Amino acid sequence: SIMPATLSAISNGARHGILFKGGVHLENLGNLKAIALDKTGTLTKGKPEVTDVIIREDITAEEFLFHVGSIEGYSNHPLATAIVRYAKAAISKELIRPEAMEDIPGYGVQARVGGVQWKVGKADFVGRKDAEEFQGGMALSLSAEGKTIVYARDEKGIAGILTLKDQVRAETISAIEALRKEGIYTVMLTGDGEKTAKAIAAESHMNEYIAQCLPETKVHEVKRLKERFGTVAMVGDGINDAPALATASVGIAMGEGTDVALETADVVLMKNDLPRIAEAVKLSKKMNKII
Ligand code: ADP
Ligand code: MG
16 A cells, blocks of 8 residues: 555656656655666657768769658658758758668668668668678777767668767656766667767766667666666656566656657656756655655
């Protein structure tokens, strides 16, 4: 049964934009020792924009964006949405629907256009060595600026890259600092590359970051944190975060996240409001003392 102190704390929480699916989750937050947070859509706004396009000498920008835009039209990934928007604005040709399209979550998209096989996605998807050697290692220096790199490969090798920049939310740093003040260790988990992850983790004041995470890597890292710290929360917004949300002692979803994340989570931040987490931790500590 729910204690009166818990009940009033839950309704207090709901009024302040944080929803608990049961009193036990609010109680658990008072014992929180570590928190894992997804990068894209959680620490950042999740609305990336294309900033640079760099192509091989034997292809025109028009042809490159036509192919990559058409292929990404098949994916719902935030990076794909941004690339399609950019391509449509930049070229005069209409995008088409390619053949044999395949969306590989956590990696990218592949398809055939005009009989040529293309792959669009991260370095490990298109071939890490070729990706890193493209135009003298240009991608690595761009990713150190916190930009995400999308590589496009045709049958001759890397045809070009696009860089995308997503913004860290205005309230992220204060939210992370407030958690730290409560003695909570912070870890960023992301599917993005090493250099990009490092830059965003530093900008967000995280204690630690793990890059190149697949959904199962996020689960593994949450389990590892539980062994190391005890009570651990996970905050995320995507389908790829749902297994880790379910694994954490407290799963917290961003209110504007995907349905799967909202359904799996124990706690929902109604307005994507990260500072509410530390406030709930404080409230819970107070409440646990009363009980
Ligand atoms: P995150 O954990 O940052 O939300 P994801 O697990 O969704 O990221 O994807 C991991 C990485 O895979 C992305 O950073 C990107 O490099 C690549 N990727 C996935 N889907 C696509 C796509 N449709 N187009 C381009 N790249 C993609
Ligand atoms: Mg995300």
